[in-house]
Amino acid sequence: MAGPVPSEEAVPVTIRAMERSSAAAGGGSSRREATRQKLYEAAVTLIAEQGFSATTVDEIAERAGVAKGTVYYNFASKSVLFEELLRHGVGLLTASLQEAADTTDRAGGTKVDALDAMIRAGLGFIARYPAFTQLYVAELWRTNRAWQSTLMVVRQQVVAVIECVLREGVANGEFSDEIDIPLTAAALVGMVLVAALDWQSFQPERSLDDVHASLSRLLQGRVSGSR
Amino acid sequence: MAGPVPSEEAVPVTIRAMERSSAAAGGGSSRREATRQKLYEAAVTLIAEQGFSATTVDEIAERAGVAKGTVYYNFASKSVLFEELLRHGVGLLTASLQEAADTTDRAGGTKVDALDAMIRAGLGFIARYPAFTQLYVAELWRTNRAWQSTLMVVRQQVVAVIECVLREGVANGEFSDEIDIPLTAAALVGMVLVAALDWQSFQPERSLDDVHASLSRLLQGRVSGSR
DNA sequence: GTTTTTGCACTGACCAGTCAGTTCAAAACA
DNA sequence: TGTTTTGAACTGACTGGTCAGTGCAAAAAC
Known part of the structure; x- marks a missing residue:
């Protein structure tokens, strides 16, 4: 909503960096963890502004710069994400x-x-x-x-x-x-x-x-x- | 989810009590005012439980014991009612x-x-x-x-x-x-x-x-x- | 006879969740 | 070394369903 098209590069660097360090430590891969983190951050502001029910999964995915399917790949449902x-x-x-x-x-x-x-x-x-x-x-x-x-x-x-x-x-x-x-x-x-x-x-x-x-x-x- | 069916009586007393006091004060007829009061009471509990977006107009009408059309006869929209x-x-x-x-x-x-x-x-x-x-x-x-x-x-x-x-x-x-x-x-x-x-x-x-x-x-x- | 309510069919937008297909880094292999 | 395979992660069009709001004729209330 802010810029014309959200920039989608410059991300892999972060991913790659984390990947190496914590891949062994946590349970899942750190690529996944990074995605989940992005989804948390997108969801928290949207839900704070609009409430849970008024916030759509599409909105969350869009703000996180991720496809809708990814939300469901990472969380069983909208409620579980929340x-x-x-x-x-x-x-x-x-x-x-x-x-x-x-x-x-x-x-x-x-x-x-x-x-x-x-x-x-x-x-x-x-x-x-x-x-x-x-x-x-x-x-x-x-x-x-x-x-x-x-x-x-x-x-x-x-x-x-x-x-x-x-x-x-x-x-x-x-x-x-x-x-x-x-x-x-x-x-x-x-x-x-x-x-x-x-x-x-x-x-x-x-x-x-x-x-x-x-x-x-x-x-x-x-x-x-x-x- | 808790009890089988939430009790829904015992409300009219309150309604009737408020009716007398505000019928003269407000503009509209007291029949209309009574209907609005019923809608307020139905809406307040439902919205408190579920939130605004998750509460449907049909639910509000049903709990108030009123037809859906009546909601829109008395309030311009769901938001206005709220x-x-x-x-x-x-x-x-x-x-x-x-x-x-x-x-x-x-x-x-x-x-x-x-x-x-x-x-x-x-x-x-x-x-x-x-x-x-x-x-x-x-x-x-x-x-x-x-x-x-x-x-x-x-x-x-x-x-x-x-x-x-x-x-x-x-x-x-x-x-x-x-x-x-x-x-x-x-x-x-x-x-x-x-x-x-x-x-x-x-x-x-x-x-x-x-x-x-x-x-x-x-x-x-x-x-x-x-x- | 006017105001208010009813009942109900209908529309169009919106939305949670699905799934067949794509991507790509790392592992296996030669 | 270069090549192929694997599979976790991701994608986005699609589906089935829901819901706010409309329209209206007839009934009820006053």
């Missing part, structure tokens, strides 16, 4: 959150510090993959869909990382033992998700530091009182 | 939030009290209209769709109510003047939205009071410290 995309993205997110928590721990930080680092990691992830985040929020609370179970897994995976930190904080006395861990975790996720989507959509010029500071302030109750 | 549904629902939500804020004000409460009352009102709304909330979250950050402008209006309408309370709180010194009003408002919306959806989906047996207390605690920074 489910694997979800798992893939959430894997990246949870890894990022977990790493933030672990790093804080290793540096001898408190659990509040860990939470704060996770908020920052969450914001960073959303800034890097806004389309995925959009799609995640839009599809997470759908019921009656084929991929219900994947959705549950993918939700629990994210919430669990946060619940874990909250639980440790309660255990060491840093947090009140009256807090409701699952609900608080969900609320935190929502806070970061919605604030970040708003940031990206309506004030994209602001820096991550800036947004992070605002959320930190809110979280630590430094909103009321003061001046 | 847009009007969005405006309708958001109107109810903002009215509820505004009323909570006003009541608190009139009772001489602080702005923190007002926020707290609005959280409760928000939770109440979500408990009453879970399908609408689901749909609202799912569609709010979509781009590239026909109803972009409606979406913006409908977003701003909700956020504005909260921003207003925050602004008043800053003005009277109750809140720090360093808070970022739009971002904080968005974060609060997200917190309530996601916590409530989680409540409805995964712990529906809990009481509103209970959930409200947890969110209140989080908001007022009574999480860290204490025990």
Whole structure:
């Protein structure tokens, strides 16, 4: 849609380069992996913009610069492509959150510090993959869909990382033992998700530091009182 | 997919209740208004479950117990039906939030009290209209769709109510003047939205009071410290 | 008698998924 | 070395089905 004809050369180089390195490592050939990656990237933006049902397989194939048949050679169906995309993205997110928590721990930080680092990691992830985040929020609370179970897994995976930190904080006395861990975790996720989507959509010029500071302030109750 | 057949009665009560109030207000006859109301209710659950594109006009008509032609007699198109549904629902939500804020004000409460009352009102709304909330979250950050402008209006309408309370709180010194009003408002919306959806989906047996207390605690920074 | 609803056949566009055929790099061979 | 074979990866025209929206005559409601 952008250029008259999407350039289709210059690709083999990448393919060939990867081919050699990871062919042995992963399961499939790396040519295939590269194609799957292109399909993920095409699908994530289209589905974020239009939703799953409104996005056609033809569109995904076209944006990925690949024939329709290739989509079906690599994924059993449109739904399966979507489910694997979800798992893939959430894997990246949870890894990022977990790493933030672990790093804080290793540096001898408190659990509040860990939470704060996770908020920052969450914001960073959303800034890097806004389309995925959009799609995640839009599809997470759908019921009656084929991929219900994947959705549950993918939700629990994210919430669990946060619940874990909250639980440790309660255990060491840093947090009140009256807090409701699952609900608080969900609320935190929502806070970061919605604030970040708003940031990206309506004030994209602001820096991550800036947004992070605002959320930190809110979280630590430094909103009321003061001046 | 879950139960054999989802129960479809018990709805008329709500319809009839709304009928009386809005028949005089709106322009059209109340028969027409009743039909539109039935269509809203049918559409909201179906779209919440499946998404806009995956929901067919035939389904909506069938669930509303109405002929397909009637849908097009009352709405210009499927999209228009959806847009009007969005405006309708958001109107109810903002009215509820505004009323909570006003009541608190009139009772001489602080702005923190007002926020707290609005959280409760928000939770109440979500408990009453879970399908609408689901749909609202799912569609709010979509781009590239026909109803972009409606979406913006409908977003701003909700956020504005909260921003207003925050602004008043800053003005009277109750809140720090360093808070970022739009971002904080968005974060609060997200917190309530996601916590409530989680409540409805995964712990529906809990009481509103209970959930409200947890969110209140989080908001007022009574999480860290204490025990 | 006017407004609203019904029922239903119809159209044209669109779309998920299929499949017979093509490509080409690497393996086997000579 | 150069030649042939193999098969994984990819292609795109095609199919069967679905769905938004139309048209309209007759019935029902008011």
